[in-house]
Amino acid sequence: MILVLNGPNLNRLGKRQPEIYGHTTLADVEARVGELARELGAAVEFRQSNHEGQLIDWVHEAAENGWQVIINPGGYTHTSVALRDALVEVEFIEVHISNVHAREPFRAHSYLSPVAKGVIAGLGTKGYELALRSFVEEVS
Template sequence: MRRPIYVLNGPNLNLLGTRRPEVYGTTTLADIEAAVRARAGAAGWDVAFHQTNHEGVLVDLIQEARTAGAAIVINPAALTHYSIAVHDALEAAELPVVEVHLSNVHRREAFRHTSYVSLQADAVIAGAGAQGYELALDWLLRTLGEPAGT
């Protein structure tokens, strides 16, 4: 059985499409999920798509991906900037990781310029809006190659 690509989303991303659309756009998380599932499915990959507003749940999902997943796309949202627990979980996962941010965090407040996640990410995509998830997936698909069992 092939292992899915985990797409993990942190706090407040459930509000996409309505929260600060001038910064985050009008695309909803459900829209992003549908696009990612379609793109992955066309390449023969399954996706485990999750969103949580809780740091510990995000750590649990990363740990689940460690044994059940093939790779991780993660938008940890605000947890990016202060969660050593997320950093440590990604380090322990020993999987390919792509960090995604809808906005260009480097053009925003100074506290957003620090990422504990980037220290564990193989690639970082910021500022591409919802398309960043598809770019992350494309990078992983090239990195992972054909899914096992195909």
């Protein structure tokens, strides 16, 4: 199982700052990644929360079950040591829709990247698909 987690404000994808994040909604991302997962024979589950503790609880669930995680932590990327502490227990890929390194300086710092299997940034919502392919190809 691959758990796809989305952090704060990603429920507003397609509406919030479309000049940065595009017009694709989170439902669109889930549909595309879900279809790709079916093609690749992978099981995925999608969850989104604006609450740090909920994301941490889901990471703990992934750790207990041996699931891999694809996470777009949103703003928690730059602020959450607690989320990092949870994520060290799972294999995860960090995904960002925009190129965080080409934006405001504070966005270039991630508490999560140093403990991630990989980081995909700036490739739009296609980053989720690339992360899924990476996990599936790793076991093939």
